[in-house]
Amino acid sequence: MSQAKRFAFTTIDPSLGDTSFRPMLSVRLARRDQSVVADGLLDSGSMVNVMPYRLGLALGASWEQQQVVVHLAGNLANLEARALLVSATVEPFAPVLQAFAWTKSTDVPLILGQVNFFQAFDVCFFRSELAFEIRSKQVAQ
Amino acid sequence: MSLAELLPKLQELNRSDKWHTVHFLIAELSQEEGIPFAHGATYPIWSPYDSYEAAATLMKVLHEEGPSYESG
Known part of the structure; x- marks a missing residue:
């Protein structure tokens, strides 16, 4: 078990005051020789990781080649999604393999959910301090 | 009418009407608690919190393709 790393909540829209804070986490996603840095929403209520279409394309993924269909629920139920495995790095932790429901939507945010971000990391929210802490379950190499 | 009634x-509502009810209640509560959402606007709830099938599919992909992904 690693040491915890503390991050600050992100202000999405300052005009919204106290309701504008989100637990956004910068994560480097990599697949084969492509990589991209994106801000993911830490969503412990989401059962899965969700990736918007543009990010999958930026990682060199081909929709036609990702043949495992993922059936999402709720507001995302009408969106096509495919399973996509990528390496994810949250500094200062070691990279971890993450499975995403890669959607055709460009509106959906990058969501870090239970399968399998919260399986790889323990996350503790301190909303009153506008901060959260992350601890990797993997021991750094 | 009481909550019990x-x-x-x-529970008898169809799926679409249940979602409309959720949105209506969120708008009502937001207004009561002074959260500055625009009246009548629609705000998407992205979180796929009931996606059991999706979670099972991703776990299966991780188990089947994860080892070769990490070694390749």
Whole structure:
């Protein structure tokens, strides 16, 4: 078990005051020789990781080649999604393999959910301090 | 009407009307608590919190393709 790393909540829209804070986490996603840095929403209520279409394309993924269909629920139920495995790095932790429901939507945010971000990391929210802490379950190499 | 009387009626609603009810209640609560959402606007709830099938599919992909991904 690693040491915890503390991050600050992100202000999405300052005009919204106290309701504008989100637990956004910068994560480097990599697949084969492509990589991209994106801000993911830490969503412990989401059962899965969700990736918007543009990010999958930026990682060199081909929709036609990702043949495992993922059936999402709720507001995302009408969106096509495919399973996509990528390496994810949250500094200062070691990279971890993450499975995403890669959607055709460009509106959906990058969501870090239970399968399998919260399986790889323990996350503790301190909303009153506008901060959260992350601890990797993997021991750094 | 009490909550005990209302809940069975809510259960009879179809999926679409249940979502409309959720949105209506969120708008009502937001207004009561002074959260500055625009009246009548629609705000998407992205979180796929009931995606059991999706979670099982991703776990299966991780188990089947994860080892070769990490070694390749």
